[in-house]
Amino acid sequence: MRIGILTSGGDCPGINATIRGVCKTAIHHYGMEVLGIHGGFKGLLELDYEVMDDRSLTGLLTMGGTILGTSREKPYGKKHQVPGVDKPALLKANILKLGLDAVVCIGGNGTQKTAYRMAADGIPVVGIPKTIDNDVAGTEVCFGFQTAVSIATEAIDRLHSTASAHKRVMVIEVMGHKAGWIALYSGMAGGGDVILIPERAYSLEQVTRSIEQRMQRGKNYAIVVVAEGVHTPIGRRAGEYVAAELARLTGVETRETILGYTQRGGTPCPYDRILATRMGAHAVELIAQGEFGKMVAMRGDNVTSVSLAEVAGVTRLVPVDHELILQGKQMGVCFG
Ligand code: F6P
Numbered sequence: 001m002r003i004g005i006l007t008s009g010g011d012c013p014g015i016n017a018t019i020r021g022v023c024k025t026a027i028h029h030y031g032m033e034v035l036g037i038h039g040g041f042k043g044l045l046e047l048d049y050e051v052m053d054d055r056s057l058t059g060l061l062t063m064g065g066t067i068l069g070t071s072r073e074k075p076y077g078k079k080h081q082v083p084g085v086d087k088p089a090l091l092k093a094n095i096l097k098l099g100l101d102a103v104v105c106i107g108g109n110g111t112q113k114t115a116y117r118m119a120a121d122g123i124p125v126v127g128i129p130k131t132i133d134n135d136v137a138g139t140e141v142c143f144g145f146q147t148a149v150s151i152a153t154e155a156i157d158r159l160h161s162t163a164s165a166h167k168r169v170m171v172i173e174v175m176g177h178k179a180g181w182i183a184l185y186s187g188m189a190g191g192g193d194v195i196l197i198p199e200r201a202y203s204l205e206q207v208t209r210s211i212e213q214r215m216q217r218g219k220n221y222a223i224v225v226v227a228e229g230v231h232t233p234i235g236r237r238a239g240e241y242v243a244a245e246l247a248r249l250t251g252v253e254t255r256e257t258i259l260g261y262t263q264r265g266g267t268p269c270p271y272d273r274i275l276a277t278r279m280g281a282h283a284v285e286l287i288a289q290g291e292f293g294k295m296v297a298m299r300g301d302n303v304t305s306v307s308l309a310e311v312a313g314v315t316r317l318v319p320v321d322h323e324l325i326l327q328g329k330q331m332g333v334c335f336g
Pocket of ligand 1: 010108131132133175176177228264
């Protein structure tokens with residue numbers, strides 16, 4: 001068999017470990033040939049690829065980013081169409097031209113939606129979920145998330161001492177797109193006093209009261225963890241808006257930190273390396289068994305798969321009554 005592998009959408013730690021898991025299993029165990037497609041779906045449209053061999057796989061387990069490159073090209077997306085080019089037809093024709101028996105699509109929600117469209121078009125495809133946001137439906141966890149949570153937690157840990165030294169309110173904005181997973185987990189792991197996530201409406205008056213009560217209890221600073229996707233007035237960045245409003249409402253000196261792309265860069269943590277490796281290997285097993293139109297998924301500690309039809313177009317948000325929220329509330333954390 002000859003298979004293609006591509007990485008699409010925003011990068012995250014663990015993609016290269018997955019590429020390694022896919023390629024090593026395919027080449028060494030199943031005797032498959034693997035073509036690495038460059039720049040996501042763009043590479044399939046432009047026939048930009050390389051043949052993967054042992055040399056291309058050296059050092060991948062710990063390497064951040066993606067050696068194949070990525071793009072946000074969506075061949076089926078309305079906004080991505082170019083007059084005179086039938087991208088879905090070109091994609092299919094190029095897959096035939098390359099002689100691919102299957103395509104492995106590593107990516108987040110957008111990628112899995114494209115993978116679903118390809119499957120519906122008769123292309124043998126297998127998806128692997130990747131995102132720091134942890135918001136892909138059908139799987140309980142995506143690789144990249146644990147690493148991002150570790151980085152955000154370390155940042156929150158470091159903010160404690162400077163917040164305390166200056167008696168400040170420290171607002172930290174973390175990523176997550178429309179989901180609050182990174183904010184919830186890093187906020188709880190880092191002992192945040194306030195955690196704001198997009199899934200729950202918040203009142204800054206309520207947050208102010210909780211900070212005032214904290215100060216009355218003798219604590220001279222507060223840590224406020226804000227997900228980038230929380231609702232704000234148009235044009236205002238979450239961290240900047242919440243910090244400005246809290247400075248006004250509490251009268252306490254306030255600073256904001258926007259953590260940004262450090263959450264996505266660099267080496268994956270050991271948990272993500274293992275997860276990426278397992279998911280990569282499982283994708284090849286699905287291909288070997290002819291099980292297409294599926295996405296690799298985790299249920300508990302079991303690696304399994306789910307139909308792309310169940311995943312496409314669905315965002316996995318934090319349930320408003322998530323156990324960690326209830327526990328945090330009982331311990332005095334303000335969720336807005
Ligand atoms: O999906 C991962 C993510 O890092 C989100 O957390 C963030 O909102 C988005 O990508 C940023 O995208 P871009 O790379 O296009 O700036």
